[in-house]
Amino acid sequence: MRQKRTTIIDLAKACNVSKTTISFAFNNPERIGKETYDLIMQKAKELDYIPNPAGRNFSLKRKQTIGFLLPQQFEGTFSNPYITQVIQGIGDICTEKDYTLTLIPPFNDNMNDAVYKVSVDGLITMGINVEMDIVESLKRMFIPFVTIDGHPGEDTPSINIDNKAASYDLMKEVLENGHRNIAIVALKESEYEKSMRFESTTQIRLSGFEKALNEYGISLSDPNINIYDEECFIEAGMNVAKQIVKTNKDATCIVCMSDVIAIGCITYLKQNSYKIPQDFSVVGFDNIKTSTIVTPNLTTIMQASIEKGEIAAKTLFDLIDKNEIATIHKILPHRLIKRDSLKKIN
Amino acid sequence: MRQKRTTIIDLAKACNVSKTTISFAFNNPERIGKETYDLIMQKAKELDYIPNPAGRNFSLKRKQTIGFLLPQQFEGTFSNPYITQVIQGIGDICTEKDYTLTLIPPFNDNMNDAVYKVSVDGLITMGINVEMDIVESLKRMFIPFVTIDGHPGEDTPSINIDNKAASYDLMKEVLENGHRNIAIVALKESEYEKSMRFESTTQIRLSGFEKALNEYGISLSDPNINIYDEECFIEAGMNVAKQIVKTNKDATCIVCMSDVIAIGCITYLKQNSYKIPQDFSVVGFDNIKTSTIVTPNLTTIMQASIEKGEIAAKTLFDLIDKNEIATIHKILPHRLIKRDSLKKIN
DNA sequence: ACGCTATAGTAAACCGGTTTTGTAAACCGG
DNA sequence: CCGGTTTACAAAACCGGTTTACTATAGCGT
Numbered sequence: 001m002r003q004k005r006t007t008i009i010d011l012a013k014a015c016n017v018s019k020t021t022i023s024f025a026f027n028n029p030e031r032i033g034k035e036t037y038d039l040i041m042q043k044a045k046e047l048d049y050i051p052n053p054a055g056r057n058f059s060l061k062r063k064q065t066i067g068f069l070l071p072q073q074f075e076g077t078f079s080n081p082y083i084t085q086v087i088q089g090i091g092d093i094c095t096e097k098d099y100t101l102t103l104i105p106p107f108n109d110n111m112n113d114a115v116y117k118v119s120v121d122g123l124i125t126m127g128i129n130v131e132m133d134i135v136e137s138l139k140r141m142f143i144p145f146v147t148i149d150g151h152p153g154e155d156t157p158s159i160n161i162d163n164k165a166a167s168y169d170l171m172k173e174v175l176e177n178g179h180r181n182i183a184i185v186a187l188k189e190s191e192y193e194k195s196m197r198f199e200s201t202t203q204i205r206l207s208g209f210e211k212a213l214n215e216y217g218i219s220l221s222d223p224n225i226n227i228y229d230e231e232c233f234i235e236a237g238m239n240v241a242k243q244i245v246k247t248n249k250d251a252t253c254i255v256c257m258s259d260v261i262a263i264g265c266i267t268y269l270k271q272n273s274y275k276i277p278q279d280f281s282v283v284g285f286d287n288i289k290t291s292t293i294v295t296p297n298l299t300t301i302m303q304a305s306i307e308k309g310e311i312a313a314k315t316l317f318d319l320i321d322k323n324e325i326a327t328i329h330k331i332l333p334h335r336l337i338k339r340d341s342l343k344k345i346n
Numbered sequence: 347m348r349q350k351r352t353t354i355i356d357l358a359k360a361c362n363v364s365k366t367t368i369s370f371a372f373n374n375p376e377r378i379g380k381e382t383y384d385l386i387m388q389k390a391k392e393l394d395y396i397p398n399p400a401g402r403n404f405s406l407k408r409k410q411t412i413g414f415l416l417p418q419q420f421e422g423t424f425s426n427p428y429i430t431q432v433i434q435g436i437g438d439i440c441t442e443k444d445y446t447l448t449l450i451p452p453f454n455d456n457m458n459d460a461v462y463k464v465s466v467d468g469l470i471t472m473g474i475n476v477e478m479d480i481v482e483s484l485k486r487m488f489i490p491f492v493t494i495d496g497h498p499g500e501d502t503p504s505i506n507i508d509n510k511a512a513s514y515d516l517m518k519e520v521l522e523n524g525h526r527n528i529a530i531v532a533l534k535e536s537e538y539e540k541s542m543r544f545e546s547t548t549q550i551r552l553s554g555f556e557k558a559l560n561e562y563g564i565s566l567s568d569p570n571i572n573i574y575d576e577e578c579f580i581e582a583g584m585n586v587a588k589q590i591v592k593t594n595k596d597a598t599c600i601v602c603m604s605d606v607i608a609i610g611c612i613t614y615l616k617q618n619s620y621k622i623p624q625d626f627s628v629v630g631f632d633n634i635k636t637s638t639i640v641t642p643n644l645t646t647i648m649q650a651s652i653e654k655g656e657i658a659a660k661t662l663f664d665l666i667d668k669n670e671i672a673t674i675h676k677i678l679p680h681r682l683i684k685r686d687s688l689k690k691i692n
Numbered sequence: 693a694c695g696c697t698a699t700a701g702t703a704a705a706c707c708g709g710t711t712t713t714g715t716a717a718a719c720c721g722g
Numbered sequence: 723c724c725g726g727t728t729t730a731c732a733a734a735a736c737c738g739g740t741t742t743a744c745t746a747t748a749g750c751g752t
Contacts, residue, residue, distance in 0.1 A: 003488050007708060018732045023710060033730060048486045054465040055708030058404045059737055064463070065448065074437035079635070084424045091420035095451040100464050102411065102448045105441040117410070118446050119400040140394045142349050234635060267639055289425070289580060293613055295641040353738060364702050369740055379700055401738030405707055 006049040014043045026051055066094060066316060067102045067120035071127050072232075074105065080232055080260050081288040082305050083126070086148060089309020090124055097317055116141060122316045124309075128152055129198040144319040146312050149201055157315045157328045159308050163201055166301045166334040167208030170283060171255060173299070173336055175216050178345040179253040179281065181224040183244050184209060185237070185265070187257045188229040205257055205285075226251065230261055237264015245274070252281060252345055259284035259291045259300055266294050266341065277343035287337055296340035303334045352395040360389045372397055412440060412662060413448045413466035417473050418578075420451065426578055426606050427634040428651050429472070432494060435655020436470055443663055462487060468662045470655075474498055475544040490665040492658050495547055503661045503674045505654050509547055512647045512680040513554030516629060517601065519645070519682055521562050524691040525599040525627065527570040529590050530555060531583070531611070533603045534575040551603055551631075572597065576607055583610015591620070598627060598691055605630035605637045605646055612640055612687065623689035633683055642686035649680045 012019040017036060024031045025040040032040075043049070057064055068090060070077045077083050087101075094101045104118050115123070115134065123145040128134055130153035138145050139156075146157040174182065187202045199207070206227075210220045218225065226248050230236045237260060244251060244265075256262035262284030266276050276282055276296055284291060287302035315328055358365040363382060370377045371386040378386075389395075403410055414436060416423045423429050433447075440447045450464050461469070461480065469491040474480060476499035484491050485502075492503040520528065533548045545553070552573075556566045564571065572594050576582045583606060590597060590611075602608035608630030612622050622628055622642055630637060633648035661674055 002490070005488050009708080019709080020711085020732060020734095021730085024731085027710080031730075036730080050462045050487065052465070052708055053463050054404055054409060056710080057465065058400055058707085058739095059709045059711085061737060063400060067446075074434045074441065078430045078434040078437070079427075081425075084430055088420045088424040091424070091449060091451070095420065098463070100413075100448045100450055102446050103437060104446055105437070116396045117399050117444070119398070119403065141396065142351050144348070234639075263639060270641070290636055290639060293580075293609060293636060293640055295616070355738080365739080366702060366704095366741080367700085370701090373740075377700075382700080398738055401707095402740080404709095404737085405739045405741090407707060 005052070006047040007052065008049075008055075011040070011044055011047060011049045014047060015040050063119050063121045064098070065100045065102050065120050066090075066313070066320075067104045067118055067123045069104045069115070069123055069125045070106050071125075072106055074103075076232060079234065080258075081290060082259070082286040082303075085288070085305035086126070086309040086312075089306035089311075090313045091309075092306075093310050093313035093317070099317075115143075122146075122320050124148065124312050124316060125152070126150065127201060129196060129200065130156075131196045131198045132192075144316060146316045146319070148308050148312050151198065155327050157312075157319070157330075159312050159315070159330045159332065161303045161332050161334045163204040164208040164211070166285075166303070167205035167257075168212045169208075169334070169336045170285065170301050171209040171212035172215070173338065174253050174255055174281070174283060174342065175212055175218075177253075177281070177342055180216075180218070181251050181253075182226075183248055183251040183254045184225065184227045185240050185254060185256040185261050186227055186229050188231050202257065209255070224250075232258050232260050234260060234264040234267065237261035238268035239264075241265040241268035244280075245269070245272070253342065254280055254282045256282065256284045259286045259288045259298060262298055262300070262341075263290055263294050266296075266298070277341050281342045281345075283342050291339075294341075299339045299342040300337050301334050302337050304332055308332060351398070352393045353398065354395075354401075357386070357390055357393060357395045360393060361386050409465050409467045410444070411446045411448050411466050412436075412659070412666075413450045413464055413469045415450045415461070415469055415471045416452050417471075418452055420449075422578060425580065426604070427636060428605070428632040428649075431634070431651035432472070432655040432658075435652040435657075436659045437655075438652075439656050439659035439663070445663075461489075468492075468666050470494065470658050470662060471498070472496065473547060475542060475546070476502075477542045477544045478538075490662060492661045492665070494654050494658050497544065501673050503658075503665070503676075505658050505661070505676045505678065507649045507678050507680040509550040510554040510557070512631075512649070513551035513603075514558045515554075515680070515682045516631065516647050517555040517558035518561070519684065520599050520601055520627070520629060520688065521558055521564075523599075523627070523688055526562075526564070527596050527598050528572070529594055529597040529600045530571065530573045531586050531600060531602040531607050532573055532575050534577050548603065555601070570596075578604050578606050580606060580610040580613065583607035584614035585610075587611040587614035590626075591615070591618070599688070600626055600628045602628065602630045605632045605634045605644060608644055608646070608687075609636055609640055612642075612644070623687050627688045627691075629688050637685075640687075645685045645688040646683050647680050648683050650678055654678060 008019045008022050012022050021032055022040060025037055029037055068087060091101050102120055123143055125145055126148045128147055128150045130151055135152050148159045152158055189200055189202055193200050228240050230240045254265050262282050265282050269276055269280055274280060284298050284300040287300045291298035291300050311330060354365045354368050358368050367378055368386060371383050375383055437447050448466055469489055471491055472494045474493055474496045476497055481498050494505045498504055535546055535548055539546050574586050576586045600611050608628050611628050615622055615626055620626060630644050630646040633646045637644035637646050657676060
């Protein structure tokens with residue numbers, strides 16, 4: 001049977017003082033006499049007393065914790081370096097501020113309810129938009145939150161890149177390199193996401209692709225442009241590559257909305273003796289570290305993932321500390337990174 | 347100014363009942379009359395009342411949260427897929443049990459103090475051993491914990507692989523392939539770790555290497571065996587490879603205690619026009635996903651990282667639920683995975 | 693009509709702290 | 723020596739819930 005740790009009352013009794021005095025000893029030492037203070041500290045050491053943070057935080061009406069609402073189950077989240085880097089950025093700021101970071105699972109479709117069962121001072125979310133129930137719910141519960149890669153509405157902070165411009169840049173590069181038969185691998189959306197009238201990141205990026213294609217007189221619905229939907233796993237990327245070589249052999253370039261998928265593609269293609277970029281060019285999105293490790297190195301769009309997390313966390317702490325509503329809509333820079341996985345043809 | 351959310355008292359007043367009744371309505375509906383119940387639920391909806399989890403958990407003397415004590419700063423943790431997979435495993439079990447997972451930064455050298463400022467029902471730690479102060483501290487505070495990759499003492503659960511056997515297997519494979527001039531890249535230990543009399547994972551693995559070497563009549567201190575210490579980053583791996591080609595050109599194989607380092611080595615070597623495994627063989631440890639993505643694929647020791655996290659979490663929940671001390675010392679299987687980064691020579 | 697048992701609700705204690713308010717004794721200047 | 727100010731501590735309220743113990747009323751069988 002586990003023992004109970006010493007409480008403030010235990011210590012107060014041991015010292016023959018009130019619990020007020022104990023509390024002052026730990027938080028306002030100047031308010032009590034030196035001898036009493038010394039006695040309390042000595043007895044505290046003897047009895048292993050450390051103020052219970054749960055009681056303390058409850059009393060202070062804070063949690064000293066912010067939450068990160070996972071955009072998907074743990075597997076998808078933790079196998080995607082882009083997301084783990086975002087978490088790293090958040091975590092670094094939390095460490096600085098002496099807060100802890102709680103990971104909150106996505107709770108499938110009824111996110112709304114379950115979020116309330118966890119207690120945090122604020123929340124960082126990814127990929128949600130203003131139409132989702134959770135936005136309204138969080139506001140109703142007065143839970144401050146900031147959103148990365150999403151559009152939670154005018155009055156709620158968000159951190160994004162210019163996804164349309166970024167995907168335009170990527171597709172333009174592909175087109176400039178002469179590719180005209182292109183497989184696009186989009187990020188699969190849930191039925192829930194699809195039901196939104198609001199444009200998802202996938203749709204925005206598609207529109208960026210479209211803009212570039214249009215400049216070359218090509219429509220998104222052109223028979224030479226094929227769009228696939230895939231989850232964001234290595235294996236999913238391998239899978240879509242398999243499909244592409246089976247059904248769409250004339251494609252010269254595979255444009256992926258995520259490096260993870262792109263790397264999955266490359267891995268599958270190389271395993272099946274295709275040469276990259278000779279047989280297929282492949283480009284990605286995010287510039288995760290692995291994109292410099294695969295052979296060939298991946299042409300991709302860099303976005304500052306750690307910084308995204310850091311800024312999101314800082315913004316959230318502003319919200320929490322100032323106790324007021326900030327409406328920052330930050331657009332971080334992106335950059336096309338040209339490497340070796342995109343071949344110039346014709 | 348942020349509003350306050352509705353409390354149980356607010357709702358009680360609105361319904362003209364006591365807060366006991368409200369509490370029963372949410373937790374023991376059968377104890378109150380149907381009409382009262384309906385009224386409460388209706389008013390609760392009107393006023394957006396949801397029981398405050400902080401108050402609830404405090405009252406129930408639980409936190410509904412377990413902590414993961416990061417083995418190093420966020421950067422090192424989140425750039426190492428082995429660790430993120432462990433976290434994934436822990437997270438999956440937390441999700442099942444409706445707990446959340448809190449990431450606790452390592453607090454540098456005075457881990458002991460800071461751990462108490464976070465409130466969790468239990469803790470999962472990595473790489474600590476029985477001599478570290480934190481073990482004693484956690485016990486004194488009656489915080490249940492289980493340790494992954496460490497030896498926290500007889501009476502505290504641990505999850506490990508047989509590191510000596512695993513490293514023996516790895517080195518034996520290297521030797522069987524004819525390598526005799528070997529660079530070993532060990533995981534760098536802090537001064538604090540070095541001060542322990544207890545063997546660290548690094549030292550245990552070194553002893554496994556030694557055993558294999560001895561079978562070939564080679565001592566660890568042989569001039570052809572060179573040991574390097576490195577942090578566990580890609581860049582650190584690149585760095586050590588640079589050192590090795592500069593000062594130890596005769597080495598034919600680089601044996602790394604982590605895939606991350608091995609991949610860093612390969613990346614550097616390839617960037618500098620060395621051929622792997624023709625110029626250098628490289629082997630790693632952990633079997634992270636990227637080890638199948640680099641070219642050549644990495645020969646390594648597989649250990650079930652996700653499963654480690656899962657088992658650790660399950661064990662911890664047993665401790666928490668049963669409220670008693672379990673002393674499970676689990677040794678999970680490992681496996682040598684032969685791939686293409688190790689060349690047979692002579 | 694009586695006593696017994698359910699039923700439906702309330703009051704109060706409790707979880708472990710913080711903080712406001714109160715108060716006795718010491719101190720102080722004139 | 724008196725009135726006012728400090729000093730050093732304590733009492734009590736509070737944070738938002740749960741739970742134990744208690745009470746009033748209704749329903750029941752006999």
